[in-house]
Amino acid sequence: MTTTVVKGDHRRAKSAAFLVVCGCAGAAPHWLDNIRALWPAFTLALLLGGYGLRTVMRAALGQTVVTDGSAQPWTEERYPSLDVVVAARDEEAVVSRVVERLVNLRYPAGRLSIWVIDDGSEDQTPELLDGLAERYPQLRVIHRLRNAGGGKSGALNTALQQMSGEWLLVLDADAQLQDDLLETLVPFAIEGGWSAVQLRKAVIESDCNWLTRSQAMEMALDAVIQQGRLAGGGVAELRGNGQLIHRQTLEGCGGFNEDTVTDDLDLSFRLLTHGAMVGILWNPPVQEEAVPxxxxxxKQRQRWAEGGLQRFLDYWPTLTSSQLTGRQRWDLACFFLLQYCLPVVSLMDLVTSLITRSSPTYWPLSFVAFSISGLAYWRGCRGDHAGPVIPRPGLWNLLVAIAYLGHWFVVIPWVTLKMAVLPKRLVWAKTSHGDLSQQLG
Known part of the structure; x- marks a missing residue:
């Protein structure tokens, strides 16, 4: 785990201001009479509920190919050079598996290179990679010192300096891909005119327990919302594992940001501010392990929450400017209110109700948010999907999965408080990978 103190930014003050504003918004209605106290929640429920409902229903599930009208077939000559890159730290349990799968990907000879960065591993990862490099000439291994800095972004930037492909596909060490995935992904990106494409994430072995099932359903929900936001003229985002990026566009954005804990979310906004759009590919997905x-x-959700809020604090002036379209600004505003403001406001609403012995006031908005999440679950789990089986959206699975989403109402306020109070630090706290069934015991 590498920790870097970040200097020269204002995230701490911005986090404190965000916390104060949300806290006041959550507490203020309690000083109104019983009827007027519910007006803010009902107003937001109508606005954000309408946005959420349109987003979920617009999603085109099962979509695989978007073309520009060209009838030209995809011969080998049309495929660009491509680098597949994996940043690996202490991944002895899965690194051999991911390399074996990558070397079996179908792609024109001489146009695919595979890069794995050993980012200061202290287990057997370096030795395993060196042995694999002797067996597979298309595999390039880069070794970094553990304290080289920059976290995953630093590792990816190190590889970026040595790669020469027109596109790069970033994967996690636990990624599993269909052998023909690139034959769909690359044409989708080029014919769709995308600067980057995020594959739908699918959880393997999702039937282990309620937690793995909920995560599998959550990935389907996320892809539904992503596609719906994009269909409505909004913004889609990268998710780290399974992101295809145009190299020239990436370099134009300055590469991967080493001052963030979530390189993918940060890059999504920097691509947006450069006018580069991210597409979402439903089938085939990138397969990954659930958190056991x-x-x-x-730990994982704290990192996601911190990185997600950081990007809004860092890029807020641009995100609210005329540089983006009106639909993009509206989409970002609604997403920000639902994802980051609602949990903090709801917690302060609950605390204030306990102190003043009054009823909570924001329950209509929370009810609408969870209801729309249930609809997104239902659509995503019933969609035409390749890859691992997604749990069926029966009543029990839906209720458990909706309750599972409640963890964000704890994570977001806690992370916001830490960001507002504690010194700013960057920590790459990687998710452990391995045989999921063994991890679950």
Whole structure:
């Protein structure tokens, strides 16, 4: 785990201001009479509920190919040079598996290179990679010192300096791909005119327990919302594992940001501010392991929450400017209110109701948000999907999965408080990978 102190930014003050504003918004209605106290929640429920409903229903599930009208077939000569890159730290349990799968990907000879960065591993990862490099000439291995800095972004930037492909596909060490995935992904990106494409994420072995099932359903929900936002003229985002990026566009954005804990979310906004759009490919997906336990989930979600809020704090002036379209600004505003403001406001609403012995006031908005999430679950889990089986959206699975989403109402306020109070630090706390069934015991 590498920790870097970030200097010269204002994230701490911005986090504190965000916390104060949301806290006041959550507490203020309690000083109104019973009827007027519900007006803010009902107003937001109508606005954000309408946005959420349109987003979920617009999603085109099962979509695989978007073309520009060209009838030209995809011969080998049309495929661009492509670098597949994996940043690996202490991944002895899965690194051999991912390399074996990558070398079996179908792609024109001489146009595919595979890069794995050993980012200061202290287990057997370096030795395993060196042995694999002797067996597979298309595999390039880069070794970095553990304290080289920059976290995953630093590792990816190191590889970027040595790669020469027109496109790069970034994967996690636990990624699993269909052999023919590139034959769909690359044409989708080029014919769709996308600067980057995010594959739908699918959880393997999702039937282990309620937690793995909920995560599998959550990935389907996320892809539904992503496609719906994009269909409505809004913004789609990268998700780290399974992101295809045009190299020239990436370099124009300055590469990967080493001052963030979530390189993918940060890059999504920098692409947006450069006018580069991200597409979403439903089929085929990139397959990955679920987080096996609540402790690991808590660590992962703290990192996601911190990185997600950081990007809004860092790029807010641009995100609210005329540089973006009106639909993009509206989409970002609604997403920000639902994802980051609602959990903090709801917690302060609950705390204030306990102190003043009054009823909570924001329950209509929370009810609408969870209801729309249930609809997104239902659509995503019933969609035409390749890859691992997604749990069926029966009543019990839906209720458990909706309750599972409640963890964000704890994670977001806690992370916001830490960002507002503690010194700013960058920590790459990687998710452990391995045989999921063994991890679950």
């Amino acid at each position: 336990g609540l402790t690991a989930l808590w």
